[in-house]
Amino acid sequence: MLTVVKQGWSTFKSIFTGMGITIRHFFGPSVTLQYPDEKMELPENSRAKLYVNIDDCIGCFLCARACPVNCIDIETAPATADVDLGKTSTGNPKRFWLTRFDIDMAKCMYCDLCVHPCPTNCIYMVPDYEYSEFDRSNLIYSFSNLVPEQVADVKEKAEAEAEEKKRQREEMQKAKAEAARKKKEMEAKKEEERSEKDGKEKGRAPSKPENDGGE
Amino acid sequence: MTTLLNIPLVIHLALPLTIILVYALVAIWGERKVAGFIQDRLGPMRVGGWHGWAQSIADLLKLIQKEDIIPANSSRFLFKFAPFMMFAASYAAFAVIPFSSGYIGSNINIGVFYLLAVTSVLTLSIIMAAWASNNKWSLLGGMRSAAQMVSYEIPTIATVLTVIVVSGSLNLMTVTEMQSGNDILGFLPNWFIFQNPFLIVAFVIFFISILAESHRVPFDLPESESELVAGYQTEYSGMRWAMFMLAEYADMLLLSLLGAVLFFGGWNSPFGDFMSGPLWGFFWFMLKGLLLVFVMMWIRWTLPRYRVDQLMHICWSILIPLSFINLILVALWELIF
Numbered sequence: 441m442l443t444v445v446k447q448g449w450s451t452f453k454s455i456f457t458g459m460g461i462t463i464r465h466f467f468g469p470s471v472t473l474q475y476p477d478e479k480m481e482l483p484e485n486s487r488a489k490l491y492v493n494i495d496d497c498i499g500c501f502l503c504a505r506a507c508p509v510n511c512i513d514i515e516t517a518p519a520t521a522d523v524d525l526g527k528t529s530t531g532n533p534k535r536f537w538l539t540r541f542d543i544d545m546a547k548c549m550y551c552d553l554c555v556h557p558c559p560t561n562c563i564y565m566v567p568d569y570e571y572s573e574f575d576r577s578n579l580i581y582s583f584s585n586l587v588p589e590q591v592a593d594v595k596e597k598a599e600a601e602a603e604e605k606k607r608q609r610e611e612m613q614k615a616k617a618e619a620a621r622k623k624k625e626m627e628a629k630k631e632e633e634r635s636e637k638d639g640k641e642k643g644r645a646p647s648k649p650e651n652d653g654g655e
Numbered sequence: 656m657t658t659l660l661n662i663p664l665v666i667h668l669a670l671p672l673t674i675i676l677v678y679a680l681v682a683i684w685g686e687r688k689v690a691g692f693i694q695d696r697l698g699p700m701r702v703g704g705w706h707g708w709a710q711s712i713a714d715l716l717k718l719i720q721k722e723d724i725i726p727a728n729s730s731r732f733l734f735k736f737a738p739f740m741m742f743a744a745s746y747a748a749f750a751v752i753p754f755s756s757g758y759i760g761s762n763i764n765i766g767v768f769y770l771l772a773v774t775s776v777l778t779l780s781i782i783m784a785a786w787a788s789n790n791k792w793s794l795l796g797g798m799r800s801a802a803q804m805v806s807y808e809i810p811t812i813a814t815v816l817t818v819i820v821v822s823g824s825l826n827l828m829t830v831t832e833m834q835s836g837n838d839i840l841g842f843l844p845n846w847f848i849f850q851n852p853f854l855i856v857a858f859v860i861f862f863i864s865i866l867a868e869s870h871r872v873p874f875d876l877p878e879s880e881s882e883l884v885a886g887y888q889t890e891y892s893g894m895r896w897a898m899f900m901l902a903e904y905a906d907m908l909l910l911s912l913l914g915a916v917l918f919f920g921g922w923n924s925p926f927g928d929f930m931s932g933p934l935w936g937f938f939w940f941m942l943k944g945l946l947l948v949f950v951m952m953w954i955r956w957t958l959p960r961y962r963v964d965q966l967m968h969i970c971w972s973i974l975i976p977l978s979f980i981n982l983i984l985v986a987l988w989e990l991i992f
């Protein structure tokens with residue numbers, strides 16, 4: 441009998457304690473955010489979407505190589521000698537045209553690994569999270585600021601220059617080879633002459649030619 | 656009273672129905688709001704503008720358009736019939752509820768008896784729905800609800816009986832009229848809850864039992880969603896399901912109103928003659944009933960659910976002995992004072 445009373449008492453006590461807590465929450469403020477009407481201010485370093493400040497990119501591929509899922513697709517073309525691409529805001533000289541810089545946000549897993557290797561801090565996350573699409577291919581973001589004609593033009597120039605350089609290099613190599621050949625011939629001649637001389641002076645100084653061999 | 660009988664039958668039919676329908680729309684929205692606020696949320700906010708007041712109306716429109724699915728292996732007639740029977744049972748019981756001093760559906764002398772008898776048809780319709788669905792979850796839910804309602808009917812009846820001992824009448828209108836006036840300690844209204852300390856105990860038992868009878872948490876075993884999907888409602892969809900929902904909310908209101916009549920003076924104003932009259936009476940009556948409904952919702956979002964054996968233990972070894980002892984004590988009190 442006593443235990444029943446005790447149990448009953450503790451039951452009612454716990455029920456009323458619980459009800460006290462719930463009624464406090466009933467009148468307390470709600471934490472709901474009426475989403476499309478009100479939006480939460482995301483912290484600055486939140487990872488929501490990648491952004492590339494293409495003016496600062498030096499085309500070093502470090503970000504693309506860091507990405508574990510290969511969702512950064514970069515293509516570069518070296519700048520020809522007649523253009524100066526200037527410098528990035530961090531002072532690094534720019535030497536490449538970025539003919540393609542695509543990031544597939546559908547593949548991205550927001551690991552932030554691409555952000556840190558960048559030498560010019562030009563690839564980073566921005567707190568913009570409302571970019572859902574009906575078609576997955578729309579999630580590929582292109583950051584290159586070159587129009588297709590420019591891309592073609594730049595590539596052509598770069599190729600032409602590369603060709604030119606190659607030709608020059610080949611010529612240079614040829615010239616070098618020629619020079620080397622001539623030098624060799626000359627040396628051979630000299631050697632002959634010397635050995636002839638040596639033959640005449642054999643008795644006087646037998647050890648000398650070995651010392652002169654390096655010349 | 657004779658003038659009441661001249662009111663056309665249509666009004667007698669339509670008035671409680673209107674009250675139930677409007678109440679159900681408000682209560683379902685209110686329940687979601689209460690749940691939201693208690694959990695520090697806002698609940699429905701979009702439909703209709705201010706705090707999503709039209710949410711239940713939108714839900715109703717959606718339910719009307721839904722397909723009425725009847726399982727192939729069900730017992731078709733019983734399956735179709737059960738929801739209507741369930742609603743009819745809780746609707747019929749409203750006939751003896753005195754909504755105000757000027758309106759009662761049927762002023763019969765066995766009002767409480769009729770009410771308790773008619774509401775036990777609810778159990779029957781739940782078993783009917785459960786059995787006809789031919790589904791294990793439904794059947795389990797149905798069996799549980801049958802066991803639960805049969806058990807909890809006893810303490811309910813015992814506590815109602817304690818009030819009848821005090822009032823000496825089964826007519827709910829007479830019971831209410833007996834509670835008019837403000838005589839207790841000079842200012843308290845003459846409500847039964849204040850008249851006799853044992854009636855407070857009776858009210859607590861009564862409230863626990865009606866929680867169980869209307870399948871509210873912590874006694875919502877027949878439709879415990881975490882274990883039985885939705886209990887006897889599992890196979891129902893569309894408007895038939897809505898009928899169950901409606902009947903359940905109507906049952907909740909009915910039992911709360913019964914509690915208000917038996918213990919809180921029905922349509923009597925708490926301030927004596929101030930703000931009394933048929934319309935004010937209706938207001939006070941609904942206010943008392945809705946307050947009890949609110950407490951039911953409040954409990955729902957506070958307490959966890961009992962196990963079946965605990966449920967039976969509470970009923971058979973605590974509430975039933977207690978309510979009978981209490982009945983005797985109230986009777987003795989009435990004899991002595």
Ligand code: SF4
Nearest residue numbers: 507548549551552554
């Ligand atoms: S955040 Fe990670 S997955 Fe996304 S692009 Fe950068 S490295 Fe790749």
Ligand code: SF4
Nearest residue numbers: 497498500501503558
């Ligand atoms: S690491 Fe930075 S500079 Fe290098 S390619 Fe990526 S974005 Fe451009």
